[in-house]
Amino acid sequence: MQINSSAPYTANTAPVTPSSVNQTATAANQAQVATASPLPNITDTVTLSAQALSLSQQPPTTNKDAETLPVTPSLPNQGEKVDDYVEFRKAKAEYQVYSDIAGMATGNSNGISAPTAYYLSNNDEARAAVVDNKAQQQNVSAMQAYAQASQNAQEWYE
Secondary structure (H helix, E strand, C coil): CCEEEECEECCCCCCCCCCCCHHHHHHHHHHHHCCCCCCCCCEEEEECCCHHHEEEECCCCCCCCCCCCCCCCCCHHHHHHHHHHHHHHHHHHHHHHHHHHHHHHHHHCCCHHHHHHHHHHHHHHHHHHHHHHHHHHHHHHHHHHHHHHHHHHHHHCC
């Protein structure tokens, strides 16, 4: 949208002083204005289309009757894409849970994700299995450390 305007931008450079101000102050102000660089004339041009002009000349139409909205919103494509997306997110969360539990079982886990924490907080059997597995891994780690320390001590005494 463009609007034509040929009104140049100009700054008011004349000082506004009441008549009661003495003449030396007015002369000093005029000298300052004369030495200041003048602002350039800036012209903005905007052109309106014929359709925009015809629409601007029409009176605005207002519909004062409120539109009744449906009780339940309708989904586009009967919600097929939304249902597919929900199924995808469920499958992704389920895969993440299985992946985290497998990582914990093998000892290759760096932590658990939010879906796994939620699953374990709501499933007593799975939580007990994970805790037992972690306790077993800790016992194995302690036995390996003891065996390594015993072997080092034996080598040192020989």
